[in-house]
Amino acid sequence: MEKTDTRAANLSRRSIIKGAAALGAAGTIGALVPLRARAQGTALETKAAKLGFIALTDAAPLFVADEKGFFKKHGMTEVEVAKQSSWGATRDNLVLGSKASGIDGAHILTPMPYLITTGATTANNVQVPINILARLNLGGQCISVADEYKALKVGLDAKEFGKALLAKRLKTGKPVNAAMTFPGGTHDMWMRYWMAANGVDPNRDINTITVPPPQMVANMKVGSMDTFCVCEPWNLQLIHQKIGYTALTTSELWMNHPEKAFAMRADYVQANPNATKALLKAIMEAQMFCEDPKNRAEVAEICSRRRWINAPLEDIVDRLKGDFDYGTGRVEKNSKFQMRYWADNASYPYQSHDLWFLTENQRWGYLPPNLDTKSLIAKVNREDIWRTAAKELGVADKDIPKSTSRGIEKFFDGKVFDPANPKKYLDSLSIKYIKSA
Template sequence: MSKVPGQAQDKASPLSHSGQQRRDFLKQSAAALGGATLAAPLLTGRARASAGTPETRTAKLGFIALTDAAPLFVAAEKGFFAKHGMPDVEVLKQSSWGTTRDNLVLGSRRNGIDGAHILTPMPYLISTGAMTANNQPTPMYIVARLNLAGQCISVGREYADLKVGVDTTEFASALAAKRARGDAVRAAMTFPGGTHDLWIRYWLAAGGIDPNSDISTIVVPPAQMVANMRVGSMDTFCVCEPWNEQLIRQNIGYTANTTGELWHNHPEKALGLRADYVEQNPNATKALIKAVMEAQMYCEQPENIEEVARICSRRRWINAPYDDIIQRMQGHFDYGTGRVVENSPHRMRYWNDQASYPFKSHDLWFLTENIRWGYLPRDLDMQALVDSVNREDLWRAAAAELGIDKSAIPEGTSRGKETFFDGKVFDPENPLAYLDTLAIKRMR
């Protein structure tokens, strides 16, 4: 497998390919799957003039009611879409990630959507047909990352005495005892192969819990997590805010960890767009990216956090109490176990720490973990797929037009080696070597 390329692109790089070549590659990838189910903002001054007028004034963008969708809320509320020539952008609430996928497959021409706030692996799972009806691929692009970290893993109050954290050793014994009594044990996530699925699987497996045999993994939409925990539908779940905070406030469970403790500054959600929308509307696409970039900068500024939390709380967006949102958005984490962390280094990042840039090396990790759990085949050409779906070139073009200071733009497309809480190291130049070090997995 070729290594993650640097900033300079060879003339034969997929980044220089036409839209048709990208589509051809995605079709070939889908066929290869065999139909199996698989710091403060830095601007150099005034934003530079756009390279071209947007081809359309509109886009339909989906979102799930989570705080990491805040850049879309803010771009709509503060007029950033309109500022960049896109006054008719619609930001539309979706009931689940499955609904998001289905509406992306439909596209806006068939009353669906053009793009979405989305779990980073989903554009790959949709593009290859690994997680679509009849395994039919719908080519998609990732054009920006929306945030880093900020998710949490929660457990039910029946495990209050354990005070479960990043170490699941004692939790494993408690789950085994519960199974021995004949009771079901379940872990909930939001979409197969999505970020929440991968975080909770990694966490469980690191402590010796096999998520394929020791616990049942179920899919629950984010907004339904707390209600399902209340009635005993699961023992643990992974989701974004405000649902972990609500679990504590309703005395139903507590936070075991925030996912940044598993992998510091890990990539999370992305801005994903249908490939045909991007190819037909390249200037409009850059306008959307620029609007989202400005919104990300706005969300990151400390003086704006209270306003951003109030925007998130509105019925139009998350429809949750402000008090359930503001604390963790500010970095104040009360885990519900007596553990309280102020100014957490693992709070969600929207812009700082290069949160907006879609590193290709990170997408390689997501694909590797999807291979680990059997959603994608081991012989998948991961690098070629990343080069076809990840459009960091459009992010760079938008950043140049917006006048982003060069110090805020990565020099290359890899963030380098990544180290996880259990000491495992992912080298994007050799993903399969990392995969081979993992004891618990389910590959095909």
């Protein structure tokens, strides 16, 4: 298996907790002056921004904002949207910032701004404040399984799959691997949740490894992993290359779950509040464009281009339209589990969703249990900027959430997450690795 993000993959939980524990009390990160507290004119402070992305279809709003001229429409005429080789590279380039040849913002796994802000996943645990400005999409990820297990037709119920993995491990004496894209990221959380809900301990029964999204199919082909979790087009490409099949879409685990975010370095947001809002408006308009069914074929074609995903259109278009052939005989047209870019409040960054990701990162020992999550979310999540941008775009009041919480969330295995009581949720989980404070 290729290991392009060795530092992230090998990061010890001890160093993670050491770096994050400093946030156990409020105010340990330098106070950020809120945008809402500063009097500003309407002129753009800059017309430039450098944004990163990974070759995935949930980055489509950034591709569309560039290709369809939405950035320019809002005065941001010098925006560079740059491909990143891995989520580790995205992290490192955000830490650098554009002034040091890095990036100002990115299409990013929702937990990463928190892991970077706390220093939990950065070199030497350096804390670099990052702001989440929008959610880019809901759902749209998949868990795929190698054709070696085709007869099992693995789905939400993975108990037989777990037995097969154990048998393989005992027979070969070698670890069986589940691949995700970044420790503590969304794909890591979906894979762990699915396995643990089926009684498979993701720390003991299987080896969880880090592989950049564009390298998933190639690594599955050479037998580097037995299952992986990633966005499109890599799950459908796996089927087209007759290497594996789709076990489930992640919205089957948690309907319309939050996924990627649009995030910027907090110092960029502070220095350029109007430019930040202009970038956000452009991306929000692109999300509306991506959501419209009549635009989906064009969005797929844009995604397939060399400068973006650089993959065959046939690997992209069906699932972008919401049509899923799981590769097992199961076929769903216009699936309710398809990715949402704007519908169902997909763009609004609910703070309650950020709290779930922090809670799951605590569950698996990536973040300490005494973390002041309320204070941290207030620093990172800038839903206030989203609301302002939405109003200025003319988004109807009914499409602007009245609360920062989507309320109680329910999962496929019957578990319930109440944002008002995350401890009760944690206590209900049988497999967890919470570290001592």
